[in-house]
Amino acid sequence: MGRPRDSRVDEAILTATRELLAHSGYAGLTMDAVAERAGIGKSAIYRRYATKQDMVFAAAIHVPDLPASPDTGTLEGDLAVLVQEIVDHLTAPAATSAVLGLLADIGTSPDLAVHFHQTFVVREQAGIRGLLERAVARGELRTLPDVSLVHALVTGPVFTTLYLQHRTPDGLAAQLGRLIAAALTTEPAPPRP
Incomplete structure (x- = not known):
């Protein structure tokens, strides 16, 4: 079994996604931009969400x-x-x-x-x-x-x-x-x- 997920990372991803949606809209949202804004690696996003759409829906x-x-x-x-x-x-x-x-x-x-x-x-x-x-x-x-x-x-x-x-x-x-x-x-x- 892997280590448990960090809820702070979860919230950072969702918060960054919400902020970027408000600023850039759906079409302008990228996983790279979310990772940068959340201050995490892109792999942390992909461990939680298989697609951009999953991440956006969750956020x-x-x-x-x-x-x-x-x-x-x-x-x-x-x-x-x-x-x-x-x-x-x-x-x-x-x-x-x-x-x-x-x-x-x-x-x-x-x-x-x-x-x-x-x-x-x-x-x-x-x-x-x-x-x-x-x-x-x-x-x-x-x-x-x-x-x-x-x-x-x-x-x-x-x-x-x-x-x-x-x-x-x-x-x-x-x-x-x-x-x-x-x-x-x-x-x-x-x-x-």
Whole structure:
């Protein structure tokens, strides 16, 4: 087993990445520039992040290991907190500089898309699964819904509000938490004869 990673180096990389994103934007960001600004060797970055995109996502959006979302006691409350966390991540200055460039890179590279999915999306969905399992245990949901679909229902409107409609997300967490909870708990209409 190797020596444990130095958390000071981890934070120096993330801080340097955020600062450079704010100054140079996503397109101008390089691993060399991050290493120089953080005062470390480039190999220290590559021991932590396989690609520039991994590093940028961890610095600008969230690190790969997400903490469990808080249990508010209700599905609606849990969803509202989750949406607010996503809003907070995506409205940070580094994120606003990086999101569209990251998506463009991921969209043009099948290998990067697979890696991104395994590194970040799977973990996001695991957190949502935990949230939904709590709702099932509380009796708010009869069965576990499709986690991938709920992930899309939570993240899609936030992205659309911020990056396509260019609106402020004021009140979005409460509204979206209420709408998604209602959609998940409403009994489907019987099929037409």
